[in-house]
Amino acid sequence: MNFLGEAVEISEKKLSPMDLYKLLPKTNCGKCGSPTCMAFAFKLAQGAVAVDKCPFLTDEAKRALIGLTAPPIAVVAIGRRSREVKVGGERVSFRHEDKFYNEPAIAVELNDLTDADAVKTTLKTLRRYEVERMGQTLKINMLALRNLSSENDAFIRLVETVRGVEYPLIISTENPTLAGRALDIIRDEHPLLHGASLRNITMMAMLAKRFNCPISIKASDWGEFLSCVDRLKGLGFSEIVLQPPGDTLKQLMENLTIIRRLAVDKKFTKLGYPTIVFSSDVKSNVPEHLTVSALLVRYASIIVVKPEVLPLIRPVMLLRQSIMMDPRAPISIKPGLYTIGEPSENSPVLLTTNYALTFHILRSDLKNQNVNCYLLVVDTGGLSVACSIAGNKLKPDSVKQMVEETGLEAKVGHKMLVIPGRAAKLAGEIEDITGWRVLIGPFNSKDIADFLRKHNLIEQ
């Protein structure tokens, strides 16, 4: 590694549970929920448990532990406590190394060049882009109020128009006087103040202190960045957001990647903060949903989009939901016997896996097709049918166990199990182990009603 100018600390040392253990009481009292202090230290090192779970820490040990276990990218909370959005808090560069902790926030830009009616129309349409999916709500997370007009009052009118909405806000202006007036209007909203640079850092920092809000640096180069971070840290700020320099997609992606790698993998703490990018400022001819997707995959913590992008936002939100899945524990449902409609003892029994999405799709398809049946959900560690077959996680033994545990034999007057088409290769083995007859069902849950009718398993 080469340096010029000031020396920069870089270490690639991984956090060791032993370093944490040294600071624990070593009494193995179990109050924290872990059987031993060593077990607790391991959980701390993984970030799986909070330091204050241990009630017997000295203040000094506590401070040291919090310092050691803090994520390399700080957490920043934006908005009123009851509906705040947290960004940052990341610990890895690749999701398979652990998981991603806080989803990248999508903020819609409202600027003071737009007339009030158009702003109100946008506000009314925001909810339309929300989607309920797998028990989660995919949605727009924030609004970014942006000062572009040279007429000062235009920005204040915009803040007045938006005041009272339930979305956390970003106040984006490089003019401290305007920022002060805006913050005064929404003083309890805990917005993100965006626009600090070396030119205005003293005033902006004062405002952020006075209104107790996180602050975001907009610098044109790394040198300015590091100076601003130093100033803010010196003033006691921990909730800082960075807007990486660059106005092309290439520069932004390079800089987002450099920030993440330096902060997470090289423990370069000066850049250990969440990031904000304005996708509409990116100079390119790339369709904006692709710019947003690229920035989202490449570490942006807050992505500000223009309202015009909203009709294209759904695939981006799906992508976000996907990459936020915990690789160690996919969203799963409890294995067991579920009823669809009003099944009788003659109703068919369908087998599936406990991946939440598989279950939700299957259930809604069966309901739409008016099928009354039982669903036997087997534990595959939350993997889909295709994935569990590939990974050998759908085990005939678990099928047998589930048949027994649920008392299925007492509920239906037959011994016929319909398995997913993709699980066909397990048919023989499931028959042998459970003693149930196995019928290989269709590949697609849309075809189940037809299939069951064809086999006279439901009424014509």
Next chain:
Amino acid sequence: MPQGQVNLIRRLFTLSLPLPIESYRGVIAKVKIGATKSEGGSRSYSTTVGGARTLPFYTFEGLNPPPVLALEVYDHLVSPPVGVMEAFGDVIMDPVEWIRVVDRFNPDIINLNVRSISPLTLNRSVKDAMHLLEEVLQATGRPLMITGIMDPIHTEDISRNTEFLKQAAECFKGERLLIGPVTVEAYETVAEAALTNGHNLLAKSNMDVNQAIRLNELLSAKGVSTDRIVVDVTTGALGYGIEYTLSTMERLRLRALQGDRMAGSPMIFFVSENVFISEFREPPLNLSIYETAAAVAGLMSGADLVSLFYVESLHMVRSLLSEFPWGGG
């Protein structure tokens, strides 16, 4: 060192920021697809997939060769996704005409999926499929990827797929096609046929890095080197398990760059699955926005070859790629 990189280092130097450049031991193999007349085939040009030396889009570390984009044509579509008839018209009922249409949009490669050979669907005979391939090779001069049954689970499908690929390899000797899929369960016959007749293999494994490496080892034991293999670990669409594919690709790419040669074949990412999902069929959205969002995520995870359904998608992904500098590999 390329000039861009020198400038970047200079820029960061003066700003007292340590540039986190890693050095990698491994290089991704280059697979050449399509043989021209002088090379013993009939293609108008050939395309190289692979050759990456660094992580995807880490342009501050070095420049990778540009990813290759394929457009797909199916010989049989059970239920065409919404908008397909509008986009392509009746041609989707005729694969040869369809090929002529996509050819005009300038894809690097065309992927013909001959799915109707499955005994569980149309049960088209292999002989009949060979006639189709003959016409297809006439209809386009572009390098070709010929795929059979993408998800061969039933034994009938596995043996039909093998028979089809073997025949295709023999009938079109010297064309340097990319044929597949071969899997851990069934690879030997097709591997031999590909070697004898000068083709490349699409090696499919599901979401498991070790399985992908294992399959490459098995193929390598048969004499197929990593520069004759394109790896496919695609498992699911956007919102349907795409994250497994993305993480598997990232892990495989990291393994390869760290020096594991058996992980070092280029990777393909199939995104067309995204356009077959009924949840997304809500007008007026064009399904190519789902396909392209998935494609971008795949490219960022290391895909060297992306197979797309919509011609609009090809344009959109190209416009994204044109924002970045590329190297020769």
